[in-house]
Amino acid sequence: MGANHASLGFDGAGSLLVDVAPAVKVATAVAVVASVALVPADAPWVLVFHGVVVLVGLRTAQVSLRSIGRRARIVAPFVVGAALLPFLASGERVDIVGLSVSRPGLAAAIVVIGKVLVGFTAGAALVMTTEPVDIVRGLQQLRVPRTFTTIAGLMLRFADVLRGESSRMQIARIARGDDPRSIAQVRATARTAGVLFVRGYERGERVHQSMIARGWSGAMPDTSKRSVPIEDWFRVGSWGAVAVFITAFGWMTVG
Amino acid sequence: MHVPDGFFEAPVTVGAAVTSVAVVSYAARRSRDELSDAAAPMAGLMSAFVFAVQMLNFPVAAGTSGHLMGATLAAVLLGPWTATLCISVVLAMQALLFADGGLTALGINIVLMAIVPGFVGAAVFSLLGRCGRATNRGRAARAGVAALVSVPASAAVFAFLFAWGGAVELSLAPLLSAMVSVHVLIGIGEGVITATTVAAVLAARPDLMRAGARRALA
Incomplete structure (x- = not known):
């Protein structure tokens, strides 16, 4: 209560993203995370492009990467679980530094860990720079x-x-x-x-x-009447478009 | 337990997304009947409570940790449709606010943590209600058992889905036994919390319970 009233994950002091319209941030985060998740499994190098774009984007927006790292323990169980896959999965075995691991398991582990980390970073940037109430407003603006x-x-x-x-x-x-x-x-x-x-x-x-x-009528009043500034779509939304393009390019090279 | 992005192949992800959109939009229509004006704060509070309870991680065997799900508790107190709606909101907000659980895996998470445990819990609760005693203690115990069953049930669904369309080939039998045995332990914690919460609600505000229990039985 008090100072941290309903600011569950907010930690974005100093970032340029704080002042961007929430609808744009939510839409961009969804676009980036969905693009990362849909990277074809046969083209894991596409994830490197996504990682570079996300990191450069966050640098430009002055989001603290150290704070994102602190939050990353939420995904730790899945990274550990994925790291076990080379040992548990079936299929052809290969030797790496004296350990016999499954080749498809190893490939899958790299892809899963890459997707989890890049996707998490993009989502965490949204959470850190947007008050929870504004995320709900952003969702309202996105209908x-x-x-x-x-x-x-x-x-x-x-x-x-x-x-x-x-x-x-x-x-x-x-x-x-x-x-x-x-x-x-x-x-x-x-x-x-x-x-x-x-x-x-x-x-x-x-x-x-x-x-x-105070006049509650069964639904939250729509307090998001302010229109979304078009330059926010260009400044931030374009990063989401780049992510969609990278994944589309990845699918073209595979298929 | 929250599945992140990229853990399942596209067919499972899309299938689960379609299923959960269909079930949640039907639940939104059904819950309009279940939710009277007085029950609206109950839905909001239940979401907040499940949200808080899911952040409590406790250690389970072999260095893994689990958290409570709260689906059976919500289903017993609010009815399964409203419970599905509330927990879907919780899962979506966790994905958006904490990046806990992937955005594209939201459909899978809704199936695994809202739909399956909510309806399994409600079904077990109402089945046991036919043979058990209608005392407060009996109701709380039945809710606890229903919660205990609901957690490994949803773990089993996870194992089937992963064996069918996970990102990696794993054989079903060892995965199923590992998932179910770990989740029986989580289910015990889930059952205890559900039973004590239902008991507290019955002791202090039996009016809330009666409405919810009647819906769960309907």
Whole structure:
């Protein structure tokens, strides 16, 4: 609550991307991530082009690559899982530094890790330079169905309610002599999940009542009336177009 | 558990995307009946709760970690259609806000973490409801068992999909047994959290539960 009100992943201070219209950033991130994911498996070198374009783009926009690296632990389980593929997969075996690994498994591991890392970097840049509320606004501008943006907006509002409730409950537990380092903490957390839910619901109900009192009519008001500046599409959206072109080029060389 | 981009071949990715768009848009229509005005904050809160709960990673055997899914909890309290809608929103927002789970893999993630566990959980919950006792403790225990079953069920679907159209050739049997055995452990955690949460809701606000349970049984 307070200073970091609903700013779940925002960490983009100083980046030029912060001031770009959210609709453009969301559309560009989706275009880049989808292009990277659709790179043909027979042409892994295409991923190198994508990686270079993403890195140059982020450099130009002054996004901190170090912050992206810190976030990358979300994808660590999948990178580790993919690194095991050469040992687990079937097919022709090759020897690399004395280890017998599967050739198709090794090729697939390189492609999967490359796609995961490049795709993640592009997505992380969006998250770091856009407030969550603005991402929902961007989705509205891109004509995503109302039901969806409404639940997403409510979710962000109530995430804040839950965070406040749970920190209050933790302070109360510590005040009553709970030791957060002990294993009993796990049990306390499991038991308080239910209480957190009920407490969160009851605060959520009050939030909802005050929303109705202020004229809530069952859907988030569309606050994204401001039009998207056309130069944002040129400055940022063009990077997405480049990514689409790279993947299309990759498919042409394969087929 | 969130599948990133590039983990599955295009046919599975596209198939799952088409399936999830169809199911989620039907769910949006169905949930209009399930969601009264009073239940709207419940849907928002459930999304936020599942969002928070999925960030809690706990260690499972052999150095891997798992997180809770919350699909059965949502299905028991809100009905399976609204639950599908809520969790799809959670997964889409995780992909957009945290780059957790790939954007192109969103369809697969919705199938694996919203549709399969939600409907399996709701089905087990209502099947057990026919033979169990209608006490609060009985309902909470049934919700816990339903959650426990739903997690390995969705792991099994992952194994079948990966053996059929994963980025790498893996034989089904070892993958299936590895996925299911790890996810039984995650399912135990899922079952405990679901049962305690349902018990807390029954103790404090039985009115919320009754509406949801009736829908899950319908």
